Amino acid sequence: MNPLLAQFLAEANDLLAQVDEGLLQLERVPGDPELVNEVFRAAHTFKGSSGLFDFPELTRLTHAAEDLLDQVRSGRLALDSGMTDDLLAAFDLIRGWLAHVTTHERLPASAGTDAAGLITRLRAPLGGEAVTAVATTATSTATIDVAPEWLAWLDAEWLTETAGWLATTSSTMRFVRYFPDSDCFFRAEDPLHLVRQVPALERLGVVQPRVWPGPDDYDEYVCLLSFILATRASLGELEYLFRYVPDQVQIVELDSDAITRHLSGEPPLQVEAAVTAAVMPMIDSDLAADARALLHAAQSSLAVDDVVAGDTRLRSVVHAVASAARALGVPVNLTGADRATLLAEIDRLLGAAAPAPAGVAEDLSTAVAAPVPAAAVADAPGRADDPGGQVGTRVLKVDQEKVDRLMELVGELNVAKNGLTFLADAAEEEFGSRVLSRRIKDQYAGMHRIAEELQAAVMDVRMLPLSVAFGRFPRLVRDLSRRLGKTIELVTEGEDTMADKDVIEALGDPLVHLVRNSLDHGIEPSDERIAAGKPPAARLTLAAVADGDAVIVEVSDDGRGVDPERVKRKAYEKGLISEEELETLSESDAVNLVFRAGFSTADQVSDLSGRGVGMDAVRASVEKLGGSVTMRSKLGQGTFTRLRLPLSMAVTQVMVVSVAGQRFGIPVDLVVETVRVPAGEMGRVLHQDVVMMRGEVVPVIDLARALDMPWAPTPGEDRRILVVSVNSQRIGLLVEQFHREVDVILKPMEGLLAYADEFSGTALLGDGLVLLVLNMKEVLGLAARVA
DSSP states (O other), rough: OOHHHHHHHHHHHHHHHHHHHHHHHHHHHHTOOOHHHHHHHHHHHEEEEEOSOHHHHHHHHHHHHHHHHEEEEEEESSSOOOHHHHHHHHHHHHHHHHHHHHHSOOOOHHHHHHHHHHHHHHHHGOOHHHHHHHHHHHTSOOOOSSSGGGGGGGGGGHHHHHHHHTTTOOOEEEEEEEOOOOOGGGGTTOHHHHHOOOOEEEEEEOOOOOOOTTTTTTTTTTTOOOOEEESSOOOHHHHHHHTTTTEEEEEEOOOOHHHHHHTTTTTOSHHHHHHHHGGGGGGGGGHHHHHHHHHHHHHHHTTTOHHHHHHHHHHHHHHHHHHHHHHHHHSOOOOOHHHHHHHHHHHHHOOOOEEEETHHHHHHHHHHSSSSOHHHHHHHHSSSOOOTOOOOOOOOHHHHHHHHHHHHHHHHHHHHHHHHHHHHHHHHTTSHHHHHHHHEEEEEHHHHHHHHHHHHHHHHEEEETTTTTTTTHHHHHHHHHHTOOOOEEEEEETTOOOOEEEHHHHHHHHHHHHHHIIIIIIIOHHHHHHHOOOOOSSEEEEEEEEEEEEEEEEEEEESSSHHHHHHHHHHHTTTTOOOOHHHHOOOOHHHGGGTTOOOOOOSSSOSSSSSSSHHHHHHHHHHHHEEEEEEEEEETTTTEEEEEESOOOOSEEEEEEETTTTEEEEGGGGGEEEEEOGGGGGEEEEEEEEEEETTTEEEEEHHHHHOOOOOOOOTTTEEEEEEEETTTTEEEESSEEEEEEEOOOOOOOOOOGOOOOTEEEEEEEETSOEEEOOHHHHHHHHHHOOO
C-alpha cells in the first residue's frame, strides 16, 4: 500500500471519531461554538487529506458535509436531529468506504450511487446544489458586468481585440482570478493542475510577486504565484472545476461594454446600486457599525492601487471580517473602488460619518502582516516562539505490528534469560564449579531486572484507556434509543483506566451485547417508568476500575431488572435446566442462567435480540480472555453486570504442574491453592473422587485420565491436588508434581493443532522445552465425558 494512503487511513479513524463524538455532544449542548468549531475542523482536515487521493466520491460527500457544518458554524443554520442523522450517516458511509480502501486501495464500485442521496439531503438545508455554490462563502464566484482592477494584468491589446469581436455578437467572456493560498500545497491542492484543466482557455497571465525572496528566505513549499485567465467556458463548468477552492477564486462574466469601460478607465456604474441592494435588506445597526469599523480599518491597511499585494492582504483581513461581511450579505473580495463605495454606503445607511475607532486599524494591520487561521489560534495553548518551552507532550505514532513484534522479542528475551538458571545448575552439577554457577546466577539477576523493566516499558506502550472501548457507545445508545422510542442517558466512569490493547479490542463485542440487552430488555419505555414512579429518562452506566493485575468493567441500568422466576421457567421450557433445578435454584443462580447457550426471554425474535446467543457469546468471549462475568439484578430496580478481565493478555502467569512426565501450565488466576492429601482421606461420591477441605466437598479430577495419558498415582502416597476455580466452582486436579510459577508469552494453537480446544496455547520455557497451557473449561468438559 502507498505509505501516504496508509498514513491517511490511520489518521482518518481519529478524525471520524472526533466528528462522531462532537456531533453527539452538540445534541446535548446545541449551539456550543467551540464544539461546532471542533467538528468543522475535523471534517475540514479529513476533506483536505482525502484530496490527496483519487477518491472523487469521497471528496464530494465530505465537501457536502463540510458545507453544512460551515453554515451551522456561521450561525445561519441551527443543527437539528435530522441534520445530525444525515451527518452521522454520511460519516458512517465514509467509514465503510475506508474499510474497503484498506483492503482494495479503492472505493467500492457503488460509492457514487450510495453517496448521491446523502449529498442531496446534506445540501437540502442549504437550498440544494444550485444554491450552494454561491451561498457557501461570500468570496466564491460572482457573475457581474463590472471589470475588476486585476483585469489590467492581461494584455491591453488582446483585451481590445476581444472587446471588438464580442461587440459583433451577443457573447460574453469569463475572466478568472485564481489566487492560491500560500500554504495550499499542504492541503493537497495543485494550482497548476487546476489551471491546466480550465476548458476553452483563451488567455493566461501568471502573476509573480513584486519582490522574490532571497535564497536564504525562499521556501519552495510556499505558493507565490497567482493566475489571471480568460475562457469561453460556462460559469457552471468553472464553478465545478474550482468547487474546492471557492475562497481563492473570483469569476466575472464581461461583455464588450464592460471591457471597453475598463480600457478607457471609466468608473464602474453599478457598484453603488449593487452594494445598496445587498446591504439594505440585511442591515442591523450594531452589527453594521462593527462591520463598518472593521472594514474602515481594513481599507486603511491596504494599498488600494496595488492590485496583487492589496488583494493578498485583503484575503488575510477576511479572516477577521468574514462573520460581519457574511451577515451583511456582501462580497468581501472587492476591488479598491468597490471597497471605498461599500464603506461610504454603510456610513450613509447608518447615518454616521465618524471614523473607525482608534486602534482598530493598527490591530488589523498587525494581523495582516502575520495572519493566523482562527482554528490554529483556538487550538494553540501557546506560541511557538514562546521562550517558556514546549507546550504539551510529543506523541509518536507507531504501527501496531511493530509494538507486537517488540513484545515478541521481549518474550524471547525472557526465555533466553530463564535459560541461565538451567545453565547455572549444569555448571555446578555436571562440571562441579560452584564459583562459575554463582557468577552465572549474578548475571541472571542483572538480566532479570533489565528484562522486567523492558517488559514493563513495552507493556506501557500497549496500554490504552478504556475510553477507546467506551467511545462507540454514545452513538450506539443514541441510535438504538431513538429506534426503540426510549429516553436513555449514558454515563461513563473510569474512562482513564488502562488495559492492554488486546483486552480493549476483545472487550468491544461483549460490551455491545450487554448494552443492547439493557436497551432492549432491561430499560422500560418512558410511560412505563413514570407509572412505576421512576424518572422518564433511564440511566445506563459504563464504569471501569483497576483491581490489582485485573480490570473490572461494569454495565448497569436502572431498568425493570431480571425476574428470576420467569428466567427459571424459560430455562426449563427450553430444556436448559431440570425440574429439580427449577425448584431449588437460588435467585442469584437463576439470574446467571441468562448466560446459558440458547437462552432468551424475548417472546419474539428481532434484529436486536431474541436468538439466545448474545449473553452466551459474552461469557464465551470473556472466558476466552481469561476473565469472568457475573450478573446481579433486583426486580424493578435494575441490573448490574460485572466483567473481570486480566490487565494484559501479552504476558500470562501460569502455574507449572506435571503428569505422566509431561509439564502443563494452568493460568494462575484460576489457581486457588495447592494441597497434599493423604491417600486415605480421598473419598468417592456417585462415581466421583472427592476430598473434604475445610468442611467443603471438593470434586477431584484425574488430569492424566482426562488427557488420556498413561499415569496412575503410587498407592499409599500423598495425593498432590491443585485446586482451581472455574465458573465459581472449586475443583481439584490430581497431578504428579507441582513446579514453580512462570511468566510466559502465550502463543495460540495453530495449524494441525488448532482443533485441540483443551489447550489455550503454548509457551517456551527457559530450558528450551515447550509448555502446553491448559484451557480448564474444555479440560473439565473432557473429564465429564470420560467419566
